[in-house]
Every structure is written in structure tokens, then in C-alpha cells.
Amino acid sequence: MTNAALAFVFPGQGSQKVGMLSEIAQEASEIQATFAEASEVLGYDLWDLCQNGEQEAINLTQRTQPLLLTSSVALYRLWRARGGALPARMAGHSLGEWSALVCSGVLAFRDAVHLVRERGRLMQEAVPVGTGAMAAVIGLEDGVVEAACASAADGEVVAAVNYNSPGQIVIAGNSAAVARAIEACKAAGAKKAMPLPVSAPFHTELMRPAAEKLAPQIEAAEFNAPDIPVVHNVHAEPESDPAAIKALMIEQIYRPVRWTACTKKIITDGATQLVECGPGKVLAGLTKRIDRSVTCHSIDNPGSFNEALRSTAV
Structure with a gap:
């Protein structure tokens, strides 16, 4: 039943x-x-x-x-x-x-x-190993993370890709752009923004x-x-x-x-x-x-x- x-x-x-x-x-x-x-x-x-x-x-x-x-x-x-x-x-x-x-x-x-x-x-x-990355961002609203990614892209790809729960988002993209976005999220007040041990930037363009x-x-x-x-x-x-x-x-x-x-x-x-x-x-x-x-x-x-x-x- x-x-x-x-x-x-x-x-x-x-x-x-x-x-x-x-x-x-x-x-x-x-x-x-x-x-x-x-x-x-x-x-x-x-x-x-x-x-x-x-x-x-x-x-x-x-x-x-x-x-x-x-x-x-x-x-x-x-x-x-x-x-x-x-x-x-x-x-x-x-x-x-x-x-x-x-x-x-x-x-x-x-x-x-x-x-x-x-x-x-x-x-x-x-995506060749090492050229893409993912990171977890804790403690920011969705729109703040999206804005941080937009400002960090600089011609490369980085975006919010897993909206896992309120205040818990995963971002992904080109390695350098993800690194910039991590810093932008930290500057915006994220409790944590850290790389994940993942080999490819899933759910991105x-x-x-x-x-x-x-x-x-x-x-x-x-x-x-x-x-x-x-x-x-x-x-x-x-x-x-x-x-x-x-x-x-x-x-x-x-x-x-x-x-x-x-x-x-x-x-x-x-x-x-x-x-x-x-x-x-x-x-x-x-x-x-x-x-x-x-x-x-x-x-x-x-x-x-x-x-x-x-x-x-x-």
C-alpha cells in the first residue's frame, strides 16, 4: 500500500x-x-x-x-x-x-x-583534472553567494550549483574563479567557504x-x-x-x-x-x-x- x-x-x-x-x-x-x-x-x-x-x-x-x-x-x-x-x-x-x-x-x-x-x-x-573546482559555502543567503560568484567570474565560469539547504550552497567552476569566489564569500561574511575534494566542476556550463x-x-x-x-x-x-x-x-x-x-x-x-x-x-x-x-x-x-x-x- x-x-x-x-x-x-x-x-x-x-x-x-x-x-x-x-x-x-x-x-x-x-x-x-x-x-x-x-x-x-x-x-x-x-x-x-x-x-x-x-x-x-x-x-x-x-x-x-x-x-x-x-x-x-x-x-x-x-x-x-x-x-x-x-x-x-x-x-x-x-x-x-x-x-x-x-x-x-x-x-x-x-x-x-x-x-x-x-x-x-x-x-x-x-574538464581536465585540476582546471575545475567546487567549494562549500556556509552561512550566506542564496543571493549573496550568487553575487559573489558574479563578481569573481572575471571571464571564467563560477556559479552556485547545489542549493542544498538554507545557508548551505556549493559553488563550482574554473579553479581560479572558484578561489576568487571563496574569498568574495568570506568577505561577505560566510561562516565557512572551503574547497571540496571533487575532481570536476559538476552542474556548471x-x-x-x-x-x-x-x-x-x-x-x-x-x-x-x-x-x-x-x-x-x-x-x-x-x-x-x-x-x-x-x-x-x-x-x-x-x-x-x-x-x-x-x-x-x-x-x-x-x-x-x-x-x-x-x-x-x-x-x-x-x-x-x-x-x-x-x-x-x-x-x-x-x-x-x-x-x-x-x-x-x-
């Missing part, structure tokens, strides 16, 4: 760590079965990489993206196998939007694994070449209307038309992630309980900054998984 007050959200890059899901996989065959399916597509053992690889290896974008997609889909499959309630709405942060599309029935898991591997590869290739190269593969894939509405990063609204969803997933690569707006949309539409379907608690933390009235659950270990099942049952 559908729980009208329940939303599922899916994390993006940054939530990965070696050994994740190991405890829950010991008691749930669905986890390793999903990883085995992804491994067939990828041509390498994704579960072994996840459990025994080096952190540097799983941080490579073209590996991180299929890894997180697979983790989220595995947990969602387990949720449904254990009788978990259907959510009434979904959203995913950046890469996590692909996880939401798979779990809402828009495209097949195997197709998504292939597409996000290519997405990661093309995004990394779009610098990613448009990657989007253009991936577009034919997305266009060729079979997309369906979603069984569960997915709120999209680009405009913080759901979309039911498969062709429009394809266009949004292409545009998403070089447009900002409007996560605060996505979360507010989910809540406005009736969500009072939120399950973070993937490793970690990043999105739960952001949700608390956006609206403290929402109850957040994580499901990446047996204890929290079973508690979420009980709390959201209908």
Missing part, C-alpha cells in the same frame, strides 16, 4: 565509503543480487570494489555513479521485498535522481547502470559538452511514465512525460541542483516522513535544516532499516 505521507530520497556523490552496506548484505540476498546484476553490465565486480577497494578507487566518478545507483536500488528492492510501504513521491540529489527514476519505474536498472557509468566518464573528461555527448544515449534508452512522481532537480517539479524526463536528465548535468526547492515541494505535497534510500545520512541532515518537522529515516543498516519499516507501515 502507498503511504501518502512518505517520500523516498536518494543520495548522490559523496555518500560512498568502502564497506558500506556490508552489515545489511549479510542478512539480505537482495543486496548482493543487485550488485551482481550491475557487475554484469560493468564488466567488473562492483561488490568487491565496494567492500575491498581503496577509497580513491570508489571516488572515481565513473565508478562512484554506478556504485551509488546500485546501492540505492538494492535497498529499495529490499524495502519492497520486506513489505515496506510505497512512497507517494520521490526525489534524488544529482546522481540520485537516476536512482529515483529506476525505483519509480521510469527505466530499467541495467540501462541506468550503463548510462550513469557513461555519465561519470563524460563528466570527468569534460563546463559540463555542457558531457551532456551533449550523453544525450544520444539517453534519447535511445526506453523511458516510461513514472509509477511514483519524481521531483526533478532542474525545476523542482514532477514530470510524467518520458520525453520531457529525458530532456531534464540531459539538462541536469549542467544545471544547478535545486535541492532545497525539491525538498520543500515534497513537503508541500504532503510528506511528513522521509526515507533516505542509500548509504549515509547526508540528505536527512539537509532535510532537518530545511524543515525540522519532517521525520527522517535511514535504511543502510539492519537496525535503522527495520525501524523505518515499522514507523512507516500503513
Whole structure:
């Protein structure tokens, strides 16, 4: 049954760590079965990489993206196998939007694994390592950060790219421009403005070449209307038309992630309980900054998984 007050959200890059899901996989065959399916597509053992690889290896974008997609889909499959309630709405942060599309029935898991591997590869290739950067800015209003980026650009690219929660924004662009923007944000009174350990300036115009190269593969894939509405990063609204969803997933690569707006949309539409379907608690933390009235659950270990099942049952 559908729980009208329940939303599922899916994390993006940054939530990965070696050994994740190991405890829950010991008691749930669905986890390793999903990883085995992804491994067939990828041509390498994704579960072994996840459990025994080096952190540097799983941080490579073209590996991180299929890894997180697979983790989220595995947990969602387990949720449904254990009788978990259907959510009434979904959203995913950046890469996590692909996880939401798979779990809402828009495209097949195997197709998504292939597409996000290519997405990661093309995004990394779009900007040579060292020439792009990202930084977190804490404690400034959106407009102040946007103005700081505009003043720091000086003919290069730097922009707000992740609107994560009120007072927490990520900026990205050319390395020198990001460095100038960091100083401008500090001068404007930011509590923190610091570089992030990321290898490419995601969700900027610098990613448009990657989007253009991936577009034919997305266009060729079979997309369906979603069984569960997915709120999209680009405009913080759901979309039911498969062709429009394809266009949004292409545009998403070089447009900002409007996560605060996505979360507010989910809540406005009736969500009072939120399950973070993937490793970690990043999105739960952001949700608390956006609206403290929402109850957040994580499901990446047996204890929290079973508690979420009980709390959201209908």
C-alpha cells in the first residue's frame, strides 16, 4: 500500500565509503543480487570494489555513479521485498535522481547502470583534472553567494550549483574563479567557504559538452511514465512525460541542483516522513535544516532499516 505521507530520497556523490552496506548484505540476498546484476553490465565486480577497494578507487566518478545507483536500488528492492510501504513521491540529489527514476519505474536498472557509468566518464573528461573546482559555502543567503560568484567570474565560469539547504550552497567552476569566489564569500561574511575534494566542476556550463555527448544515449534508452512522481532537480517539479524526463536528465548535468526547492515541494505535497534510500545520512541532515518537522529515516543498516519499516507501515 502507498503511504501518502512518505517520500523516498536518494543520495548522490559523496555518500560512498568502502564497506558500506556490508552489515545489511549479510542478512539480505537482495543486496548482493543487485550488485551482481550491475557487475554484469560493468564488466567488473562492483561488490568487491565496494567492500575491498581503496577509497580513491570508489571516488572515481565513473565508478562512484554506478556504485551509488546500485546501492540505492538494492535497498529499495529490499524495502519492497520486506513489505515496506510505497512512497507517494520521490526525489534524488544529482546522481540520485537516476536512482529515483529506476525505483519509480521510469527505466530499467541495467540501462541506468550503463548510462550513469557513461555519465561519470563524460563528466570527468569534460574538464581536465585540476582546471575545475567546487567549494562549500556556509552561512550566506542564496543571493549573496550568487553575487559573489558574479563578481569573481572575471571571464571564467563560477556559479552556485547545489542549493542544498538554507545557508548551505556549493559553488563550482574554473579553479581560479572558484578561489576568487571563496574569498568574495568570506568577505561577505560566510561562516565557512572551503574547497571540496571533487575532481570536476559538476552542474556548471563546463559540463555542457558531457551532456551533449550523453544525450544520444539517453534519447535511445526506453523511458516510461513514472509509477511514483519524481521531483526533478532542474525545476523542482514532477514530470510524467518520458520525453520531457529525458530532456531534464540531459539538462541536469549542467544545471544547478535545486535541492532545497525539491525538498520543500515534497513537503508541500504532503510528506511528513522521509526515507533516505542509500548509504549515509547526508540528505536527512539537509532535510532537518530545511524543515525540522519532517521525520527522517535511514535504511543502510539492519537496525535503522527495520525501524523505518515499522514507523512507516500503513
